[in-house]
Amino acid sequence: MDARVKYDELTEFTTKVLEGMGYPRENAELTAWVLVEADARGISSHGVGRLDFYEKNIKGGFAVPTAKPTIVRETGVGALIDGNHAVGSVVAKFAMEKCIEKAEKVGAGFATVRNSNHFGMAGLWAEKAAARDQIGMSFTNTRICAIPTFGRQRILGTNPVCVAIPAAGKIPFMLDMATTTVAHGKIEVYERRDAEMPLGWVVDERGVGTTDTKAFQKLFWSKSPDGGHLFLGGEGEELGGHNGYGLGLLVDLLCAGLSMGRWSYRTFSGTGSGIAHFFGAIHLSNFGDPAEIKKHVEGILEEVRGSHRAEGQERIYIHGEKESEAHARSLREGVEVDDSCMALLRGYGKKFGIPFTP
Amino acid sequence: MDARVKYDELTEFTTKVLEGMGYPRENAELTAWVLVEADARGISSHGVGRLDFYEKNIKGGFAVPTAKPTIVRETGVGALIDGNHAVGSVVAKFAMEKCIEKAEKVGAGFATVRNSNHFGMAGLWAEKAAARDQIGMSFTNTRICAIPTFGRQRILGTNPVCVAIPAAGKIPFMLDMATTTVAHGKIEVYERRDAEMPLGWVVDERGVGTTDTKAFQKLFWSKSPDGGHLFLGGEGEELGGHNGYGLGLLVDLLCAGLSMGRWSYRTFSGTGSGIAHFFGAIHLSNFGDPAEIKKHVEGILEEVRGSHRAEGQERIYIHGEKESEAHARSLREGVEVDDSCMALLRGYGKKFGIPFTP
Numbered sequence: 001m002d003a004r005v006k007y008d009e010l011t012e013f014t015t016k017v018l019e020g021m022g023y024p025r026e027n028a029e030l031t032a033w034v035l036v037e038a039d040a041r042g043i044s045s046h047g048v049g050r051l052d053f054y055e056k057n058i059k060g061g062f063a064v065p066t067a068k069p070t071i072v073r074e075t076g077v078g079a080l081i082d083g084n085h086a087v088g089s090v091v092a093k094f095a096m097e098k099c100i101e102k103a104e105k106v107g108a109g110f111a112t113v114r115n116s117n118h119f120g121m122a123g124l125w126a127e128k129a130a131a132r133d134q135i136g137m138s139f140t141n142t143r144i145c146a147i148p149t150f151g152r153q154r155i156l157g158t159n160p161v162c163v164a165i166p167a168a169g170k171i172p173f174m175l176d177m178a179t180t181t182v183a184h185g186k187i188e189v190y191e192r193r194d195a196e197m198p199l200g201w202v203v204d205e206r207g208v209g210t211t212d213t214k215a216f217q218k219l220f221w222s223k224s225p226d227g228g229h230l231f232l233g234g235e236g237e238e239l240g241g242h243n244g245y246g247l248g249l250l251v252d253l254l255c256a257g258l259s260m261g262r263w264s265y266r267t268f269s270g271t272g273s274g275i276a277h278f279f280g281a282i283h284l285s286n287f288g289d290p291a292e293i294k295k296h297v298e299g300i301l302e303e304v305r306g307s308h309r310a311e312g313q314e315r316i317y318i319h320g321e322k323e324s325e326a327h328a329r330s331l332r333e334g335v336e337v338d339d340s341c342m343a344l345l346r347g348y349g350k351k352f353g354i355p356f357t358p
Numbered sequence: 359m360d361a362r363v364k365y366d367e368l369t370e371f372t373t374k375v376l377e378g379m380g381y382p383r384e385n386a387e388l389t390a391w392v393l394v395e396a397d398a399r400g401i402s403s404h405g406v407g408r409l410d411f412y413e414k415n416i417k418g419g420f421a422v423p424t425a426k427p428t429i430v431r432e433t434g435v436g437a438l439i440d441g442n443h444a445v446g447s448v449v450a451k452f453a454m455e456k457c458i459e460k461a462e463k464v465g466a467g468f469a470t471v472r473n474s475n476h477f478g479m480a481g482l483w484a485e486k487a488a489a490r491d492q493i494g495m496s497f498t499n500t501r502i503c504a505i506p507t508f509g510r511q512r513i514l515g516t517n518p519v520c521v522a523i524p525a526a527g528k529i530p531f532m533l534d535m536a537t538t539t540v541a542h543g544k545i546e547v548y549e550r551r552d553a554e555m556p557l558g559w560v561v562d563e564r565g566v567g568t569t570d571t572k573a574f575q576k577l578f579w580s581k582s583p584d585g586g587h588l589f590l591g592g593e594g595e596e597l598g599g600h601n602g603y604g605l606g607l608l609v610d611l612l613c614a615g616l617s618m619g620r621w622s623y624r625t626f627s628g629t630g631s632g633i634a635h636f637f638g639a640i641h642l643s644n645f646g647d648p649a650e651i652k653k654h655v656e657g658i659l660e661e662v663r664g665s666h667r668a669e670g671q672e673r674i675y676i677h678g679e680k681e682s683e684a685h686a687r688s689l690r691e692g693v694e695v696d697d698s699c700m701a702l703l704r705g706y707g708k709k710f711g712i713p714f715t716p
Contacts, residue, residue, distance in 0.1 A: 077435060077465040078644025107435040108466050112645050135612075151674050153666035165611045173611060175604035181597055200597045207668020226666055232591050232598045239539055239558045240590045240602075246533035246677045249662065253523045253531055254493075257655040258645045265661060286436025287470050287616045297615040303623060304607065308511035308584055310565025316509050319604045 004334030005358040020352030023065040034089045034120035042326035045185035046121040049341040062273035063117040083116030085272035092119035103281035113277040114261025122162035123176035129281040130164035130172035133290040137280035138162040141264045146229040149242040152207025154228035157264035159251035168298035174320030179248040180229040200234035209235045254278040362692030363716040378710030381423040389447045392478035400684035403543035404479040407699040420631035421475040441474030443630035450477035461639035471635040472619025480520035481534035487639040488522035488530035491648040495638035496520040499622045504587040507600040510565025512586035515622035517609035526656035532678030537606040538587040558592035567593045612636040
């Protein structure tokens with residue numbers, strides 16, 4: 001049975017685990033917030049279950065928990081930031097705050113970032129801008145897992161994009177999506193269930209679509225460079241897979257191209273993981289009165305919500321709503337943590353001598 | 359047999375047809391360039407075959423061929439532009455030039471635009487920025503045709519996005535894509551061939567996926583508000599359709615939301631079509647030396663091109679390459695015009711007394 005753990009308790013415990021791994025208190029608090037927020041919103045793929053990945057990043061020398069990002073170049077609206085292999089949350093906060101500051105001052109701000117690490121769910125950074133009447137953007141490349149259209153080699157990442165647009169309702173519109181059809185965590189769920197995947201998620205070592213979850217997982221973790229995730233739109237061009245691949249490649253060009261950093265194919269080789277990001281903020285006041293624009297945006301969302309539903313469907317969702325509702329429930333009832341994740345946490349509790357008895 | 363018509367001849371003829379429809383010479387030349395460029399690049403869905411749609415827009419009072427856009431509000435990096443129901447190419451050129459000017463001056467420029475019309479293929483505007491060492495963005499909403507995830511009502515458009523990123527090769531990276539799985543022109547091709555569509559393109563009046571091309575076309579042009587295009591990722595959430603829908607909605611929020619204009623659902627109702635756009639330009643020099651960045655970007659593209667191909671595939675494409683190669687061939691051998699389009703052109707030749715004998 002999956003458990004629910006109080007938000008504050010889970011955050012404090014996670015902070016202490018990260019301190020155990022060598023994070024200074026301030027960085028541990030920030031990273032714990034990033035992980036617990038993801039779980040609280042129902043995005044467990046980016047939650048505290050990632051603690052072992054974060055530990056591996058430190059042990060492998062990919063992330064340096066005491067490192068700090070620096071500004072390499074700065075203009076009125078732009079910045080090139082070197083993450084100096086600091087942990088991703090520290091780099092992302094620094095870069096996004098720089099964008100927000102610029103958007104407050106001159107209307108817009110953009111930062112391209114090299115030599116960073118996994119920054120958690122992209123939305124956490126974009127929504128910081130949205131809370132300030134700004135459009136927020138947060139993109140990142142990742143370790144390799146995905147193939148281009150007509151390819152078979154893993155050379156691109158899940159390369160998520162997030163754009164948040166302020167609205168007059170309780171929450172902004174927030175699209176936070178992998179550019180691949182699914183993130184890898186979803187395949188692991190199918191593997192545990194011993195179920196076949198739908199066609200359109202992955203290709204095998206020949207570059208041909210497959211539904212065989214077990215065989216794919218074996219291939220994916222083998223030394224073969226081939227076989228991997230498909231981008232949104234799936235295999236070939238018939239369902240628009242070339243456009244999904246284009247979005248994924250776009251993310252790598254904005255993150256690694258502009259920053260002279262490493263694109264997905266070159267991450268986790270050499271010093272640090274070399275993960276690269278791109279952030280942006282554009283103030284609504286460039287275009288009109290923010291309050292009026294937000295009301296107009298909300299009016300559009302309201303019409304979408306009220307449009308005719310498909311047979312058997314109860315609701316048309318706006319992006320960000322599911323996560324916001326899960327978050328409210330997590331604050332009330334505790335954050336859901338599944339069995340395998342609880343075991344992971346208990347293990348860390350023992351390892352670092354931190355009491356954990358939810 | 360499809361014919362090939364000399365680029366200049368087709369442009370001059372199209373210009374005269376547009377003059378016949380009431381376009382002043384300058385606007386006719388610009389719009390003819392927009393249409394012929396699309397054909398020359400192999401994007402016939404946005405080519406001279408659209409002349410009858412453009413004529414309908416004028417006759418219906420949706421587009422005013424003599425109107426000019428105006429700036430409603432302007433900041434250092436931003437502008438709100440009212441198209442005043444001018445033709446889309448005139449508005450798009452005006453707005454994109456404003457963005458480019460701002461990016462030259464302060465590093466970035468963005469324009470949200472209301473009360474415009476169909477502006478042709480989005481890439482033509484974004485690549486103007488890319489030619490000046492800027493990242494170019496060009497988005498637009500369209501007439502309604504698409505449904506949100508779990509919906510069945512046509513409330514959104516094909517809502518294309520284009521982002522162009524300068525590179526050191528002959529052409530920029532240019533992703534120019536509908537956010538729907540396919541544009542409507544593709545369905546018409548299947549209708550003419552009397553072929554079933556792949557599942558994932560459209561839903562019927564119940565909001566359920568269908569492959570029946572004939573029945574769908576009948577429904578699509580009926581008075582029923584239901585049944586329509588799916589977004590990238592198709593029906594439901596299994597293949598990421600909610601993310602494609604999010605991209606489509608994002609486009610409407612940037613175009614119509616920020617401009618206080620009409621979103622896709624409200625286009626072609628009231629005065630003018632009310633089509634809305636969003637443009638952006640960000641100068642590479644914000645982040646480093648443009649020549650170095652372009653070389654680094656090209657290096658990434660080169661590695662993508664050289665990655666392992668799927669069984670039976672001969673090439674991994676970068677976005678913009680197919681169109682660029684088709685363009686070069688069109689300049690050499692003439693622009694390909696299919697039979698039905700030739701008949702349309704001959705009809706306009708007769709109607710306006712313009713000689714056309716390719």
